[in-house]
Amino acid sequence: MASTPVDVKEYPNSYVFIIDMPGLKSNDIKVQVEDENVLNISGERKRNEKEEEGEVKYIRMERRVGKFMRKFTLPADCNLEAISAACQDGVLTVTVPKLPPPEPKKPKTIEVKIG
Amino acid sequence: MASTPVDVKEYPNSYVFIIDMPGLKSNDIKVQVEDENVLNISGERKRNEKEEEGEVKYIRMERRVGKFMRKFTLPADCNLEAISAACQDGVLTVTVPKLPPPEPKKPKTIEVKIG
Numbered sequence: 254m255a256s257t258p259v260d261v262k263e264y265p266n267s268y269v270f271i272i273d274m275p276g277l278k279s280n281d282i283k284v285q286v287e288d289e290n291v292l293n294i295s296g297e298r299k300r301n302e303k304e305e306e307g308e309v310k311y312i313r314m315e316r317r318v319g320k321f322m323r324k325f326t327l328p329a330d331c332n333l334e335a336i337s338a339a340c341q342d343g344v345l346t347v348t349v350p351k352l353p354p355p356e357p358k359k360p361k362t363i364e365v366k367i368g
Numbered sequence: 369m370a371s372t373p374v375d376v377k378e379y380p381n382s383y384v385f386i387i388d389m390p391g392l393k394s395n396d397i398k399v400q401v402e403d404e405n406v407l408n409i410s411g412e413r414k415r416n417e418k419e420e421e422g423e424v425k426y427i428r429m430e431r432r433v434g435k436f437m438r439k440f441t442l443p444a445d446c447n448l449e450a451i452s453a454a455c456q457d458g459v460l461t462v463t464v465p466k467l468p469p470p471e472p473k474k475p476k477t478i479e480v481k482i483g
Binding site (some may be wrong): 258259260261262263264265268271273274275276277278308309310311312313314315316317342343344 | 373374375376377378379380383386388389390391392393423424425426427428429430431432455457458459
């Protein structure tokens, strides 16, 4: 789970991070912005430990459990105040809107003095 | 996605197959029994192709798409008529109940004739 795969897409008005998180619910997942421009996505997948003690026997155990974390440095044009995240069918989608582009600087006219 | 991980657990009364399928909905997944005792689980994850044509640009593309299949030979004590499958949070659970154990054969008494 430490290496859970991520797609990152750029739209005209946003960046979108799509992360596979099968079996995790919203409250198992943490999305944070740290150091002003680092998006930190972390979570933990646990086995059902109560069950482990019971009469169950694992014949095959390929699914990884434990903590995982992915970090991404965000571009300068991100609106950090408007980040949203949603989880559906085991896939987390984090949307980071872009800030509007800075207004183009108007050409500055220098007065030409008559010599 | 071809190598989607699977756990297989044995309970006193059933076998349970747990398969990570992030982003797939129930109707993207097929669960079949073939050759009398082979459990075949298959599906396909697609990218949003309409979107591909638009104004989106992939910055990172780690999530695998495409078809996948996993096959498991079922033990002889499976009740193939009672298999059930459910998908939640991108995880498919297939439950295969066991048949009741055959009744122990009663000891056969051989009459001892008086010679």
